[in-house]
Amino acid sequence: MSNTAAAPATQVRSVVVEREIAHPPEKIWRALTQPHLIQEWLMKSDFKPVVGHDFKFSADWGSVDCQVVTVEPNRTLSYTWGAYGLESVVTWTLTPISTGTHLRMEQSGFRPDQQQAYGGAKVGWARFFASLEQVLARPG
Template identity: 35%
Template structure:
């Protein structure tokens, strides 16, 4: 069975800027992982974290609207497939991610992948809006990353009981 996950996010940024974030190694290193990447069909890329190395090959690069590559995290016999699609949406860009062709994973694998991509999409939003770089690391909890980017959780109001 082909297991997959989908994630769709709106960014109030141009398609060109979101495309740059998906394909430029200096941008990728800020929201996903340090990267050796080129958006060229046949290019063998790598992403590196403190604990993991992801490798793969770019399979499709359609202008600045679609990017597809294999994703080999070394944990399965066969690589999975990551597909990004961009389309204009009002004053911004609608980005769709499909991560597919997981080889019969345990349920936790899909849950973990969804959590990681969800966190990365938030880090991408922070990077797109920040004029100064932040660094996202998949091995680090997302809250400190968001705090470095200037996102703050609202202060909780003290509960008070008055008679």
Template identity: 40%
Template sequence: MSEKHAIVVEKVLPYPPEKIWRTLTRSDLIAKWLMPNDFEPVVGYRFTFRTKPLGDWDGIVHCEVLQCDPPVCLRYSWKGGSDSNPDYGSRLISELTWTLTGVDGGTHLKMVHDGFVFPGNRFAYDVMGPGWVKVMDAITRVTADAPRGVSAA
């Protein structure tokens, strides 16, 4: 019997939600904290993330924007991998949700990557959990370095 699991990472960042939203929704900034992409913050827009291919997996994560409520919530599908890869690069059909809540001194950023099915996605879950923690730190760094006065796409 398979079970579904989610990775949840939360952090308070010392920036207003609008500034973090820009980091989460500008393709050039996303490339600095995650992967090269062709993201557009428009519901229904299909985009990809690209990483190193492995085995039968071409290294492409296929996504679609499911919800885009600036600067509060961004949700997109996350599909990639190959059925023939038993470990890293295994087939994963999931969703990623970013929720931003203004708090004293900044923004509470919550990331939920949901839809890991065990046992098949266990390896991906175990690797991506710590990976998303590092990504959250990278988002903090990229947000700090992002130029001021650039529109929030």
């Protein structure tokens, strides 16, 4: 069997959220990488922006096991995101624009049988982004 004819069961999907945010990449980077700020818009964590660092996001419903994959300060951050059978990767991309920063988040790795997780992620990330924007709107 050739690799060109992938069966539908092997197709994975991604959740993508993009926003133009009126803040410089450095400020957004802090909100993405400092645990006390991450807790305000996402979840409690023991995150460190160090490649290979294992960490957890914790919430009242459970936790997410993660490992840092990529760290390019003020530009790119990615980490694995594993919970309830979902093995995915979250990638943040920060691109400077004239009005601030174009922020893109992609969570990839949803299998076709993970429709509930996919739907939950679409709703969840929209909420997380709204909370992130509130954190960023504060002076500092």
